[in-house]
Amino acid sequence: METLRLTDQQSLRIAELPEHYRVVGVDRSAPFVRKPTGEIMRIQQNGRLTAATVGARGRLAARRADQEERLDSGVMASNPYTSVMD
Numbered sequence: 001m002e003t004l005r006l007t008d009q010q011s012l013r014i015a016e017l018p019e020h021y022r023v024v025g026v027d028r029s030a031p032f033v034r035k036p037t038g039e040i041m042r043i044q045q046n047g048r049l050t051a052a053t054v055g056a057r058g059r060l061a062a063r064r065a066d067q068e069e070r071l072d073s074g075v076m077a078s079n080p081y082t083s084v085m086d
Contacts, residue, residue, distance in 0.1 A: 006031065009047030025060045027052075032060055 004026045006014075014023060020036040032052055033041045040052040040060065052060070
């Protein structure tokens with residue numbers, strides 16, 4: 001499992017997110033946030049929120065499916081910042 005090191009700007013952006021925004025995953029060097037509307041946003045290294053690309057959303061969905069498969073086999077792992085379970 002690869003560890004993502006956030007920039008200071010990304011960490012600050014996550015700390016400042018409104019209550020109903022959730023960090024739902026990471027792709028390469030960026031965390032992804034789900035807005036209350038369901039839209040997936042990418043937190044760039046400079047802390048700016050941008051819309052996630054189709055490719056990035058696809059990779060995130062594939063990872064979620066893989067994680068759900070592992071959870072079904074009895075492995076439980078999550079934390080309040082990266083949980084993808086609804």
